[in-house]
Amino acid sequence: NAGVTQTPKFQVLKTGQSMTLQCAQDMNHEYMSWYRQDPGMGLRLIHYSVGAGITDQGEVPNGYNVSRSTTEDFPLRLLSAAPSQTSVYFCASSQGGDLAKNIQYFGAGTRLSVL
């Protein structure tokens, strides 16, 4: 059981480049989320989705796009990378539906550097 899979694990970009961080889950979870973690700080929500075809912004959405065409996949797109987007990115999923199912399961993270 793979759980939540993120690719790539590491990435270096130049300012202005675009890229997509991949996230896939095999638990049939309805809820998926993207967080970023900067040094010395907690995780901050970028975008989230409550099901296929439904996405919404989190706390720090600027410079990022998401889509959810299937239950399994939730890619995060950096439109024009900036040094301020250097961070570790985590994808998470949860079943949702009631209080007992709100545990989030996390991917291993993608470490992104923008030069």
Added chain:
Amino acid sequence: AQRVTQPEKLLSVFKGAPVELKCNYSYSGSPELFWYVQYSRQRLQLLLRHISRESIKGFTADLNKGETSFHLKKPFAQEEDSAMYYCALIAGNTNAGKSTFGDGTTLTVKP
């Protein structure tokens, strides 16, 4: 908006000593609170949650609505407890998938 505060970035204790990791929150409704842990070279994972009211790996956490706190406690720390600990809040069941995290506490248990 809700907020989670973990006042200690670093906490160091000796093996066998009690440990308490503090978590305070601000939210006007009924929160759902979690402690997540990240061991070295592992992914972030759930340690425990307030609705379960259970002890995991010897850790317990009690929700104190009067003090808006959800401190994590263990009476006798072990070296394998060394990790990064995050307190997290979900603002009601309609906000599943939207966790608010504290900045985390790095716990080091010395031999």
